[in-house]
Amino acid sequence: MTDTAETSPVLTTRDGVPLKVSIARATRRQKLRAFLLVTPLLLFILITFTAPIADMLYRSVENDIVSETLPETVVALEVWDEGSGEIPNEDVFAALARDLKIAAEEKTHTRLGSRLNYENPGMSSLFRKTGRRVKRMDEGNYTEQFIDIDEDWGTPKTWQVIKQFSSPVTAGYFLAAVDAERTPEDGLGFKESDERIYLFLFWRTMLLSVTITVMCILLGYPIAFLLSNLPMRTSNLLMILVLLPFWTSLLVRTSAWKVLLQQQGVINDTLVWVGLVADDSRLQLINNQTGTVIAMTHILLPFMILPLFSVMKTISPTYMRAAKSMGASDWYAFWRVYFPQTVPGIGAGSILVFILSIGYYITPELVGGTSGIFISNRIAYHISSSLNWGLAAALGVILLTVVLVLYWLYDRIVGIDNVKLG
Amino acid sequence: MAGERGASVRFDQVQKSYDGVSLVVKDLNLDIKAGEFLTMLGPSGSGKTTCLMMLAGFEPASHGEIYLNDKPINNVPPHKRGVGMVFQNYALFPHMTVAENLAFPLQVRSMSRAEQEEKVRRALEMVELPQFGSRRPAQLSGGQQQRVAVARALVFEPDLVLMDEPLGALDKQLREQMQYEIKHIHESLGVTVVYVTHDQTEALTMSDRVAVFNDGVIQQLSAPDMLYEEPQNSFVAQFIGENNKMNGTVTAINDNICDVKLDDGTELKAERVNVEGVGHRTTLSLRPERIETVPDDGMDNIVPGRIEEMIYLGDHLRVRMKVAGNDEFIVKVRNRSGERKLSEGQDINIGWYARDCKALDPVG
Numbered sequence: 001m002t003d004t005a006e007t008s009p010v011l012t013t014r015d016g017v018p019l020k021v022s023i024a025r026a027t028r029r030q031k032l033r034a035f036l037l038v039t040p041l042l043l044f045i046l047i048t049f050t051a052p053i054a055d056m057l058y059r060s061v062e063n064d065i066v067s068e069t070l071p072e073t074v075v076a077l078e079v080w081d082e083g084s085g086e087i088p089n090e091d092v093f094a095a096l097a098r099d100l101k102i103a104a105e106e107k108t109h110t111r112l113g114s115r116l117n118y119e120n121p122g123m124s125s126l127f128r129k130t131g132r133r134v135k136r137m138d139e140g141n142y143t144e145q146f147i148d149i150d151e152d153w154g155t156p157k158t159w160q161v162i163k164q165f166s167s168p169v170t171a172g173y174f175l176a177a178v179d180a181e182r183t184p185e186d187g188l189g190f191k192e193s194d195e196r197i198y199l200f201l202f203w204r205t206m207l208l209s210v211t212i213t214v215m216c217i218l219l220g221y222p223i224a225f226l227l228s229n230l231p232m233r234t235s236n237l238l239m240i241l242v243l244l245p246f247w248t249s250l251l252v253r254t255s256a257w258k259v260l261l262q263q264q265g266v267i268n269d270t271l272v273w274v275g276l277v278a279d280d281s282r283l284q285l286i287n288n289q290t291g292t293v294i295a296m297t298h299i300l301l302p303f304m305i306l307p308l309f310s311v312m313k314t315i316s317p318t319y320m321r322a323a324k325s326m327g328a329s330d331w332y333a334f335w336r337v338y339f340p341q342t343v344p345g346i347g348a349g350s351i352l353v354f355i356l357s358i359g360y361y362i363t364p365e366l367v368g369g370t371s372g373i374f375i376s377n378r379i380a381y382h383i384s385s386s387l388n389w390g391l392a393a394a395l396g397v398i399l400l401t402v403v404l405v406l407y408w409l410y411d412r413i414v415g416i417d418n419v420k421l422g
Numbered sequence: 423m424a425g426e427r428g429a430s431v432r433f434d435q436v437q438k439s440y441d442g443v444s445l446v447v448k449d450l451n452l453d454i455k456a457g458e459f460l461t462m463l464g465p466s467g468s469g470k471t472t473c474l475m476m477l478a479g480f481e482p483a484s485h486g487e488i489y490l491n492d493k494p495i496n497n498v499p500p501h502k503r504g505v506g507m508v509f510q511n512y513a514l515f516p517h518m519t520v521a522e523n524l525a526f527p528l529q530v531r532s533m534s535r536a537e538q539e540e541k542v543r544r545a546l547e548m549v550e551l552p553q554f555g556s557r558r559p560a561q562l563s564g565g566q567q568q569r570v571a572v573a574r575a576l577v578f579e580p581d582l583v584l585m586d587e588p589l590g591a592l593d594k595q596l597r598e599q600m601q602y603e604i605k606h607i608h609e610s611l612g613v614t615v616v617y618v619t620h621d622q623t624e625a626l627t628m629s630d631r632v633a634v635f636n637d638g639v640i641q642q643l644s645a646p647d648m649l650y651e652e653p654q655n656s657f658v659a660q661f662i663g664e665n666n667k668m669n670g671t672v673t674a675i676n677d678n679i680c681d682v683k684l685d686d687g688t689e690l691k692a693e694r695v696n697v698e699g700v701g702h703r704t705t706l707s708l709r710p711e712r713i714e715t716v717p718d719d720g721m722d723n724i725v726p727g728r729i730e731e732m733i734y735l736g737d738h739l740r741v742r743m744k745v746a747g748n749d750e751f752i753v754k755v756r757n758r759s760g761e762r763k764l765s766e767g768q769d770i771n772i773g774w775y776a777r778d779c780k781a782l783d784p785v786g
Contacts, residue, residue, distance in 0.1 A: 316511065318509045318511065318513040319515060321478075321480055321500070321507075321513070322513035322515075323515075323526070324479075324500040324501045325478055325500060325501070325503075325506065325584075326501075326506075326526055326527035326530060326574070326575075326578065327501050327502075327504065327527055327530040327531060327578065328530045329501055330501075337515055340517045341515075341516065341517055
C-alpha cells in the first residue's frame with residue numbers, strides 16, 4: 001500500500017487538468033470570496049481607525065513646523081556652532097527677518113511660538129511680540145533690531161532651541177515623555193526632580209494596575225470557584241449578578257462609587273454611625289489612589305471571573321476526589337491538583353484586567369483626584385486641553401510599547417497557549 | 423507488594439438519601455471478606471455507585487454504619503481511610519506526568535524521594551508501562567491511562583481498592599484484556615477489591631462474589647455461577663444473561679417442583695424458587711440454551727412452537743419462536759454436525775427439564 005503513493009501517476013480531473021492544480025484553484029476562489037466578505041469591515045477599520053492612529057503616532061516624532069515656518073533661517077543656522085556660546089551672525093538674523101515677515105502675514109508665527117514654548121517657556125510671547133514688529137523693520141543691521149525687540153534674541157539659548165528643533169523629526173516629545181531633556185552640551189539628562197512627572201505617572205499606572213489585578217484575583221477566584229461548583233440553576237442566577245454591571249453604564253457605576261465613597265457618603269456615614277470612625281476623622285476614600293483601586297477593581301472584576309469560571313467549569317470534581325482518595329487533605333488537594341489547573345484562567349483574567357486597567361481613563365478621572373490618576377488621564381489632558389498632541393502621541397506610543405513588552409514577557413514566561421478564555 | 427493482605431468491609435443497615443425523601447440505598451447489609459473481589463452490579467440508578475462513594479467517604483451514610491477492618495469509619499474523612507480508588511474517567515491529573523501522578527500519594531505520605539522512585543518504578547512495571555513515566559496522561563491511549571489509574575490506586579499499597587466502572591470508556595477488546603489484567607493483579611496482591619459495573623460479563627469474569635443491586639437493595643449476593651444458574655428472583659434472572667420469561671399461576675406444589683398454568687393454558691413444571699404458594703402468580707425463567715429442539719422423551723416439559731426467525735451466529739443458531747402465545751421466545755441451538763435442519767415457519771416440539779426452569783416472583 002505504501003509504495004503505490006510513490007509510483008502512482010499524477011492524478012488528473014476528467015478534462016486532463018492535474019487534480020492538485022484544480023484543487024488549488026478551487027480553494028483560491030474560496031479564499032478570495034472569504035476575503036471579499038471581510039473587505040468592507042477591513043476598509044472601514046483601516047480608514048477610520050488604523051490610519052488615524054498611525055497618523056497620531058507619527059505626531060510623536062513629527063516636527064516640520066520650524067523648517068516650514070522659518071525655511072531660510074534653518075538653512076542659515078546650519079553653519080552656526082551652537083556650542084560656541086555666541087549668537088549667530090547677521091546672515092541668520094536677516095534670514096529670520098525675511099521668514100518672519102512671510103510668517104506674520106500668514107499668521108503662522110504664533111503656532112511656531114507655542115510649539116517652541118513646549119521646549120523653552122517664553123518662546124510663545126517672544127514670537128508673538130516679534131511678529132507684530134517685524135513688518136516695520138528697516139533694511140540692514142537686523143541683529144540689533146531683533147535684540148531691540150526682545151533681549152532673548154541675544155541669548156544663545158533661544159537659537160539653540162530653534163536649531164535643535166529645525167530638523168523635520170524630533171525625539172523631543174519622547175524625551176519630554178520620559179522627563180528627559182537635551183542639555184546644552186548636546187547630552188541627555190533628566191529634568192530637575194521637581195519637574196519630573198511622566199516617569200512617576202507611568203510607574204504609578206503600572207503599580208495601581210498590578211494592585212487592581214491582584215485584587216481582582218483575590219476577589220474573583222473564590223466567586224468563580226463557587227459558581228463552578230454550584231448546581232446549574234443557582235450558578236446561572238449568580239452569573240447574571242456577575243454580568244449585571246456590564247448592562248449598566250460605566251459612568252453610572254463610577255458615579256455610584258462617588259456616592260458611596262465620599263466623605264459624607266454612605267460608607268463613611270455608616271462607619272461613623274457604627275462608631276468605628278470618629279465624625280471629625282472621616283476616611284478619605286475617594287479622589288485618591290484608594291478610590292481608583294476600589295472603583296476599578298469593581299468595574300474590572302467580571303473580566304477576571306469569566307475566564308476563571310470557564311476554566312474551572314472544565315475541571316472535573318473527580319480530580320479532587322482522586323487526590324483525597326490518595327490521602328491528600330482538602331488544602332493539599334486544592335493546592336497540588338486544583339489550583340495548577342486553574343492557572344491558565346488566572347493568566348487570561350490577569351492579562352485582560354491588567355491591559356484594560358493600564359489604559360483606563362474615565363474612572364481614574366472621576367474618582368482618582370490628583371493622586372489616583374493614570375498616564376491616560378495625562379494623555380487626555382494633552383489631547384484636549386494643552387493641545388500638545390506630539391507629547392500625547394509620544395506618551396501613547398510608550399504606553400503601547402509597555403503593554404506589548406509585557407505581553408511578550410508573559411508569552412515567554414507563561415506561554416500564551418496556556419491562556420484559556422473559555 | 424505481594425503477599426496476603428486486604429481489608430474486610432461491613433455495611434451495617436446502611437441507608438442513603440440525597441433529598442431526605444426517597445432512599446437511594448435501602449437497609450444495606452453486606453460483608454466483604456478480606457482479599458475478596460466483590461462486584462456491585464446493577465442498572466444505573468440502582469444505588470451501587472452511591473454505596474462505593476459512601477465506602478470511599480465522599481458521601482456520608484444517612485443511617486447505619488460502615489466498618490473497615492471492624493472499625494467504624496463513618497466519621498473518618500476520605501483522605502484518612504487509606505482506600506485506593508480507580509475512577510470512571512481515570513481522573514489522572516492532566517498537569518502532571520505519569521510518574522508524578524503515581525508519586526502523588528507517596529508525596530502525601532512524605533516518603534523519601536528514593537523510596538518514591540522505587541515504588542513508582544515497580545508500579546509501572548506491574549502495569550507493563552515501565553518507559554512511560556515521563557509522559558503526560560493526554561499522550562497515552564485509553565488503555566494505557568486505565569493502567570496508570572490502576573497503578574496509582576495501588577502504588578501506596580492500600581488494603582482496599584475501589585473501582586468505579588473503570589473499563590466503561592474502553593472498547594470491547596481492550597476491556598476484556600483489562601478484565602484479566604485487573605483480576606491477575608488482584609490475585610497477586612491479595613487486596614480487597616470492590617468493583618462497580620453495569621456490565622454483567624465484567625462482573626461474571628472477574629468477581630469472587632457479585633452483589634446485584636436494584637432499586638437500592640441487593641437482590642442477590644452470590645458467586646457468578648450461582649447468579650446465573652440459581653437466580654433468586656426475576657430481576658436477577660432478567661439482568662444476568664439471556665432469559666425467557668413466562669407468566670402463569672401456580673396450580674400445585676410437590677416438594678420443590680411446582681405445576682404452573684400459563685396464561686394461554688399451557689401447563690408446565692418448574693423448580694420452585696420464589697413462589698408464595700398455590701394460586702399465586704409466578705414468572706418462569708428459562709435459559710435459551712437449556713431448551714432442546716429434539717426433546718428427550720423423559721423431559722418434563724414438551725411444548726409445540728413455530729419458528730419465526732433464525733439468526734446464524736457461527737457457534738450457535740439463535741431461533742426466535744412463538745411458544746405458548748409468546749413470540750419473543752428465544753432458543754439457542756448449538757451448531758453441531760448432523761443437526762436437524764430448521765427453517766423459518768416450521769412447527770416443531772421443544773422441551774426442557776423442570777430443574778432448568780425456575781418459578782420466581784411475578785413481574786409484568
